[in-house]
């Protein structure tokens with residue numbers, strides 16, 4: 001089983017790990033980590049990293065840690081920590097008792113920094129941030145050494161301790177690694193290791209006045225946790241040299257960093273900064289708005305974790321950046337929901353149907369399977385009576401070619417119930433369809449054709465008297481452009497927001513659908529997949545559209561119009 005899944009998931013990362021194991025590196029152990037910064041909610045891109053890190057660990061019989069990379073007190077919050085835990089667990093990430101925080105290591109990281117100073121490999125620099133930038137040079141010009149670069153060790157130690165004690169204002173000094181101001185790799189031109197911040201940290205409070213930089217804290221955290229393979233995204237390729245330098249200079253245990261391509265998706269932004277902006281400026285209703293590419297948004301929309309797993313498996317892990325089609329994600333969602341979602345009937349844009357030859361006060365109940373292909377779902381009873389609702393769109397006074405639904409004189413099947421023929425369409429004086437009058441064939445009970453006569457259309461319906469009113473939130477893509485970041489001159493990605501990303505309609509649902517638990521996803525037959533939302537109240541269930549069904553008719557219609 002294990003080797004099987006390993007074979008299926010052959011990619012360059014697994015190949016590198018195989019090679020390490022074959023060469024006897026890391027004592028045959030695989031230990032990864034997922035290292036989110038708690039400065040926002042996790043999104044689809046993180047799902048890729050989660051499945052990769054936890055997946056690799058489990059395939060090789062190893063472990064994966066959850067590590068909060070909380071080295072920037074200004075942007076981090078405990079609420080994000082909680083949300084991140086929930087999201088990782090939702091995707092099946094199991095970190096056991098190995099939940100760590102970079103801030104747990106602040107004392108060790110500090111001690112390592114003093115050691116670097118003693119080794120003559122770090123110094124306190126009094127240049128301002130602007131000066132440091134200016135001294136750094138460019139890709140074509142070497143940098144210049146800071147006048148403070150050759151401070152004696154004792155002076156560096158003294159200043160660094162006083163930085164820690166909070167004696168200096170923010171921005172007045174930093175601790176820098178002493179590497180090479182002429183390195184062709186800009187990252188190696190005496191990178192900053194510590195900066196002064198008199199901020200409140202969500203876990204360590206006011207106890208620190210200096211905070212380690214990501215590049216310094218990350219490699220040492222990996223080392224302290226005994227990580228074997230530190231998997232990160234491509235933008236850290238140039239940082240690997242520094243990762244290795246810190247660990248080699250300190251002569252500590254040395255994990256291996258391997259970079260892979262970030263996930264990019266059409267019609268989607270996956271930058272935390274932009275997602276925060278969408279939330280703060282009210283373009284969406286919070287982090288878990290079903291239009292958000294956040295894991296909590298996808299969950300609320302009704303996307304099953306298995307669909308995300310399938311999606312990430314399909315796109316694979318590569319070394320080169322690329323952009324994945326949004327439709328591929330939708331495809332994976334439909335695939336999984338087709339198997340896992342029970343079916344039910346709901347009408348979103350109703351028109352009343354009166355069956356003139358059906359008894360006034362009769363109610364029949366039809367037993368319908370919850371799933372057409374899987375009997376283990378069981379069945380439910382659906383009431384039928386003289387007045388029904390069907391979709392307004394399922395009727396045309398003058399049917400276009402290949403329209404196999406209801407129109408005057410045409411017979412259709414009401415799913416699992418009866419065959420009915422439309423006798424009259426009633427309009428109001430504004431030309432709006434008011435109701436449809438039909439007759440039914442009592443011999444067609446269950447929706448069977450009694451004499452083999454051909455009936456092409458099958459419609460879903462709800463009994464008007466028994467229907468429960470519900471709210472349907474019809475979500476569409478949040479951005480109308482495949483590349484939201486490409487905005488007109490002078491504008492931002494916000495200019496590409498889809499003004500029709502949410503349409504709310506009143507729906508009528510069959511009674512059994514009102515009782516499903518919130519968070520459950522069902523297929524409204526012929527309409528789409530819908531997830532019962534936590535906003536539901538008994539008087540008004542709320543359903544979020546997870547994804548539409550492929551509507552071949554709509555496509556055909558569009559083609560004939562174009």
Ligand code: ATP
Nearest residue numbers: 035036037045046048049232233262263270271272
């Ligand atoms: P952002 O750029 O949106 O702020 P980030 O990389 O800063 O994201 P982190 O919290 O640091 O966010 O990410 C945690 C882990 O998830 C990192 O290992 C990071 O490389 C990975 N990750 C983040 N975004 C993506 C993505 N789009 N595709 C794949 N992995 C990602």
Ligand code: MG
Nearest residue numbers: 036037069214
């Ligand atoms: Mg990051």
